[in-house]
Amino acid sequence: MIVGEMKSSIDNLWLRFHTGGVTNPMDVIKQITYLFFIKRLDDLEIAKEKKANTLKKPIENPIFRREEQELRWSHFKNLEAQVMFDLVRTKVFDFIKTLGGENSAFAKYMRNAYLAVPSPVVLEQVVSMISAIPMEDMDTKGDVYEYMLSKLSTSGDNGQFRTPRHITKLMAQLMKPTPEDTVCDPACGSAGFLVAVSEYIREHYEQAFYNKKFVEYYKNEMFHGCEFDETMIAISAMNLMLHGVENPDLYDKSALEEDYDKADKYSLVLANPPFKGSIEQSSVAKSLTGIIKTKKTELLFLALILRILKTGGRCAVIVPDGVLFGSDKAAVSIRQTIIDKQKLEAVISMPSGVFKPYAGVSTAILIFTKTESGGTDNVWFYDMHADGFSLNDKRTPTPDEDDTEDILNRWNNLDAEKSRTKLEQSFFVSVQEIKENNYDLSINKYKEVIYEQKTYDAPEVILNRLENIDVEIAMVRKELQTMLKGGISDE
Numbered sequence: 001m002i003v004g005e006m007k008s009s010i011d012n013l014w015l016r017f018h019t020g021g022v023t024n025p026m027d028v029i030k031q032i033t034y035l036f037f038i039k040r041l042d043d044l045e046i047a048k049e050k051k052a053n054t055l056k057k058p059i060e061n062p063i064f065r066r067e068e069q070e071l072r073w074s075h076f077k078n079l080e081a082q083v084m085f086d087l088v089r090t091k092v093f094d095f096i097k098t099l100g101g102e103n104s105a106f107a108k109y110m111r112n113a114y115l116a117v118p119s120p121v122v123l124e125q126v127v128s129m130i131s132a133i134p135m136e137d138m139d140t141k142g143d144v145y146e147y148m149l150s151k152l153s154t155s156g157d158n159g160q161f162r163t164p165r166h167i168t169k170l171m172a173q174l175m176k177p178t179p180e181d182t183v184c185d186p187a188c189g190s191a192g193f194l195v196a197v198s199e200y201i202r203e204h205y206e207q208a209f210y211n212k213k214f215v216e217y218y219k220n221e222m223f224h225g226c227e228f229d230e231t232m233i234a235i236s237a238m239n240l241m242l243h244g245v246e247n248p249d250l251y252d253k254s255a256l257e258e259d260y261d262k263a264d265k266y267s268l269v270l271a272n273p274p275f276k277g278s279i280e281q282s283s284v285a286k287s288l289t290g291i292i293k294t295k296k297t298e299l300l301f302l303a304l305i306l307r308i309l310k311t312g313g314r315c316a317v318i319v320p321d322g323v324l325f326g327s328d329k330a331a332v333s334i335r336q337t338i339i340d341k342q343k344l345e346a347v348i349s350m351p352s353g354v355f356k357p358y359a360g361v362s363t364a365i366l367i368f369t370k371t372e373s374g375g376t377d378n379v380w381f382y383d384m385h386a387d388g389f390s391l392n393d394k395r396t397p398t399p400d401e402d403d404t405e406d407i408l409n410r411w412n413n414l415d416a417e418k419s420r421t422k423l424e425q426s427f428f429v430s431v432q433e434i435k436e437n438n439y440d441l442s443i444n445k446y447k448e449v450i451y452e453q454k455t456y457d458a459p460e461v462i463l464n465r466l467e468n469i470d471v472e473i474a475m476v477r478k479e480l481q482t483m484l485k486g487g488i489s490d491e
Contacts, residue, residue, distance in 0.1 A: 006133070010147055013129045020122035025151055027116060030231050032148060033238045034113050035130055038092060040241065041099075042073035063099075071095050077127050084127065085120035109237040109250065112230060163192050163272045163318070166388060167354065170404050171270050171316045171365060172196035174346075174411055179208045181222070184266040186255035186273065186304055188225030191236035191248075193270040198223065198243050223248040224266065226255035255308075256300055258285040262308045269309055272318040273301035275361075291337070294330035298323055302334050306342070309370040318350075321362040324441040335439040339431060343375035344368045348382045348407060349443040353391025364441075378428040380417060381443050382407055385425070422448040 017028045045063045052059045064072055071092050076084050097110050117123040177183060177197045185193045201208070201218070208214045223245050227233045233252045240248045251260060256279065275298035284300060291303040298319055305315050323331060324347070338344050346367040352360050369375070388402030389395045403425075410417055410426050420427045429446045437445055457465075 007147070009129065009133050013126065013133075014148070014151065016122065016125055016129065017117075020126075021118040022116055026231060029148060029151070029235060031116050032130075033235050034093070034096070034110075034115070035126065037110075037238050037241070038088075038096060039073045039130060041096075045072065046074070068095065073127075073131075077131055081120035081124040085117075085123050088123065089115045108252070109234045113234065163189070164354065164387075164389075165192065165196075166404065167318075167350075168192040168196040168270070169199070170407065171318075172200045173408055174365075174367065175268060175270065175314055175316050176204075177201060177268055179205050179214055179218075181268045182224070182266050182310075183222060183268045183270070184224040184226075184262075184308060185271050186226045186269070186301060186308065187271055188227045188236050188250070189232055189272075191225055191239045193272070194223045194225055194236075194245070194248065195239055195243050197268070197270065198240070198245055202244070219245060220247045221249070224251075224262075225249070226251040226253070226260065228252065228254045255304055256284050256288060256297070258287075260285065263287070264308070264310050266308050267310050267313045269305050269313065269315040269317065271301065271305065271315075273298060275320045275323075292330050292334055296330065299330050299334050302338070306337065306370060311370055311372050313370045314367070315370070316365055316367050318363050318365055321349075321364060321442060324364055325445070327438070332439055335441060338366070338368050339376045339434060339439055340374055341372060342368050343371050344379050344431075344441075345376075346380040346382070346411070347441050347443065348384060350384045351386065351391055353389075353395075354387055356391065356393050356395060364443075366441075376431045378418075378430055379434060379441075380411075380414060380426065380428055381446060382410065382426040383443050383447065422446055423450060 022028050041063050048059050076087050098107050183197050288303045348365040350363050352362040384403045386401035390398055
């Protein structure tokens, strides 16, 4: 977490862009993304140079050729403002747009990159500020970037691109990814879920990174995402790179389109797809419309996830409450498919404030495994009351009100959950009961509540009491009137 001096540095950087004329939060993120990327390239080159010097060997796969040394951050940061501005605006940005060859992954993501800093003075100040931010280790880089991404939550519609970091972390912990997984987020936004998986792997499988074959798999083949917004695809690439994933597979179109042909490819999907939207069926892949007839994106993405998962693949996906209890044919059909043909394991109901300030809708996490042969027996339900932050627009930390640790503890000890009743915060519901309720997955359908019975006096007693009160009021009024009359002077 970014606090203290580091937080102030990032806030000041953000403010400098704003006062310099770059006021749209998305544009600020985009420009910082490019500059972080440029600095990161130089940091990687410096690390390679140190390694080569230590081993007394030539630099392995240098990023910058001999004639490109002027394009390095460590070189141009010391130049006079106008010279730096001209160099970065032209040569440096041309360099990153063709990095690794014109057909490379980053060249694709950066193809529309440009410098929007309005003046040499502003660029000089911004470069100086970024240079002063200590981001030597992986965690700091990630925290800095995530803190900046959190600012999107105050920027209106842009907030749809970001799931709160503690929620992505929770879902990664629930799914327990392994080094053998192939991971996808079909609506990746800023790549928060993919980053959460990468962090989990680094934390729990440190030894795997001593294996050269796995390192190559981790950098180039493990992580996949889709995002139709070109700005967000660049941000995703940068976010992943800052977390050590140097060449992710990112698809820069909607995953619902016909061209996205990734059937039975991934062993793990984590996602928070767009919801409360609709799309024309003519623009949706026939392989999806064959599964479900609907224009609702939240249902179409569930169908997509079922298609792209391998048999045996697992999924944790955020859905709006309407998906859980909707009575229309499409909503019932997709729930029926997940329950009858796959293995639904858990429904974690989240409070409506989790996605504020940019969305107040109630949501839930669905966890299931693709089996193509059924297997749903007892489904675990959890009623999350709090997530560690206030549920209003301010979303201030409330560490004493946080169910996330409890969710993990109970999820990791499901045998103990079997004895819980529906009066408690979590409980099991049999698949038969779910079927009998038209495949309804809303927790309130099954949660039992004890209502305290209150008794009241008979109406005659209450009326008599009111009459006595009226008599008392009349007596007091008469006494007051007498006192007032006795206090009046003839003079």
